[in-house]
Amino acid sequence: MNGLAQIAGCLLMYGIGRNTSLSIAPWRVLFIICGAITVLAGVGFFILMPNGPKDAWFLNAREREVLSLRMAEDREGGDKTSFSMVQLKETLRDPKAWVVFWFGILLTMQSPVLTFASLVIKSIGYTKLETLLYTAPSGAVQICLLWIGAGLVYIFPHQRSLVLLALIIPPLIGNVFLMKLDIGARWGLIVASWLVCYFLI
Numbered sequence: 475m476n477g478l479a480q481i482a483g484c485l486l487m488y489g490i491g492r493n494t495s496l497s498i499a500p501w502r503v504l505f506i507i508c509g510a511i512t513v514l515a516g517v518g519f520f521i522l523m524p525n526g527p528k529d530a531w532f533l534n535a536r537e538r539e540v541l542s543l544r545m546a547e548d549r550e551g552g553d554k555t556s557f558s559m560v561q562l563k564e565t566l567r568d569p570k571a572w573v574v575f576w577f578g579i580l581l582t583m584q585s586p587v588l589t590f591a592s593l594v595i596k597s598i599g600y601t602k603l604e605t606l607l608y609t610a611p612s613g614a615v616q617i618c619l620l621w622i623g624a625g626l627v628y629i630f631p632h633q634r635s636l637v638l639l640a641l642i643i644p645p646l647i648g649n650v651f652l653m654k655l656d657i658g659a660r661w662g663l664i665v666a667s668w669l670v671c672y673f674l675i
Contacts, residue, residue, distance in 0.1 A: 484610035491603045594667040598660050612668040619644060644669045
C-alpha cells in the first residue's frame, strides 16, 4: 500500500503543480484533496467497520460463531476495559514488543524517504515538478520487490530468512551505485535512488 500511495501522491502533486489556473496555492489544493480523501475514508470506515463479530454484516452465522470463539481464545477472556500495570511492565520487558514498536516507527517515516529520493533526483538538475514525476516509480519498485518477496516465501516457506537476505541485495546495489556513479549518469542515479527507497521503507 505504501508503494501505491507514493505513486499516487507523486502523480497528484505533479498534476496540481502543473496546473496554472488554480486560484489558490498548489500546496493548499493538495491538502484539501488529501484531507477530503481522509475524511471520506474515515466516514466509510466508521459506517462499514463492525464493532465485533456479532455485527459483521459480511459474515454468515457460522463464520460469526467461529470468529467469536477464536477471538475469545486469543484474548483469554474477551475485551478488557481496565488498565493493567502488570501488563505494561511485562510489555516493556518484552524484546518482541520493542521490535514491533521500532518496526512501526521506521515504517511510518515516509517523509524522509521521499525527501531522500527527491534530493538525489533534484541534485542531478531536474526541476521540482520533474523531480516529483521521477520519484513516483520508486513506489512501483517497492510493490514489485514486495510481491517478489511474498512469492519467494510462498515457494520456499522454510527459508524466510534467506528470502529477506535476498531482498536486501537490490537496495545494497542501489547504495553502491549512488556512491560510485558520476553525476553525469542521470538515469543510473535515479534508478539507484528508487532501489534505496525500497530499503528505507
